[in-house]
Amino acid sequence: MTLINGLPAHVLLVHVVVVLVPLTAVALVVAAISRRAARRMGVVLPLLALMSLVSVPLTTSAGEWLERHVSDSALVERHAELGDGLLPWAGGLFVLASLVWWVSRAASEPRPEGTGRAMWSAMPVRATAVVLSLIVAAGAVVDVYRIGDSGAKAAWHDGFSRTASHATDEG
Numbered sequence: 001m002t003l004i005n006g007l008p009a010h011v012l013l014v015h016v017v018v019v020l021v022p023l024t025a026v027a028l029v030v031a032a033i034s035r036r037a038a039r040r041m042g043v044v045l046p047l048l049a050l051m052s053l054v055s056v057p058l059t060t061s062a063g064e065w066l067e068r069h070v071s072d073s074a075l076v077e078r079h080a081e082l083g084d085g086l087l088p089w090a091g092g093l094f095v096l097a098s099l100v101w102w103v104s105r106a107a108s109e110p111r112p113e114g115t116g117r118a119m120w121s122a123m124p125v126r127a128t129a130v131v132l133s134l135i136v137a138a139g140a141v142v143d144v145y146r147i148g149d150s151g152a153k154a155a156w157h158d159g160f161s162r163t164a165s166h167a168t169d170e171g
Helices: 009-033 035-041 044-068 074-083 086-108 123-156
Strands: none
Touching: 009 035, 009 044, 009 086, 009 123, 035 044, 035 086, 044 074, 044 086, 074 123, 086 123
């Protein structure tokens, strides 16, 4: 995908990533902390993470096309380098979201008496899920911020006037 309605696809697809990745990160942390929230989100959590995961290479691919169609600059180069680092974070969100969903689903299934505690109730499993979710969610959100900041600098550096170019009607 290179152009959408005559615009570079990257400048439109980037908005999907900027919304879905942080939304997935927050949902993952909430689900990892709260069994009730995990049950309520159900399969929506891993599906949201899957959409986030798929949107990253689509946006990166469109960005690589755009990179070949703009003049070379260190800012564009930096943005492209940072953009390549988001896929592992999105993959981590998907893996953890799937795990939290699966474990919370398994824990909510009725068990015959005397078969032991539900897996999600086991403190080490929950604590590990919470810690890993916090780490991956924070890493993903920080990476999205850094990539977006570098992209804005690459796009707008020397691309606007510091003073107004047109008189305004005020008064």
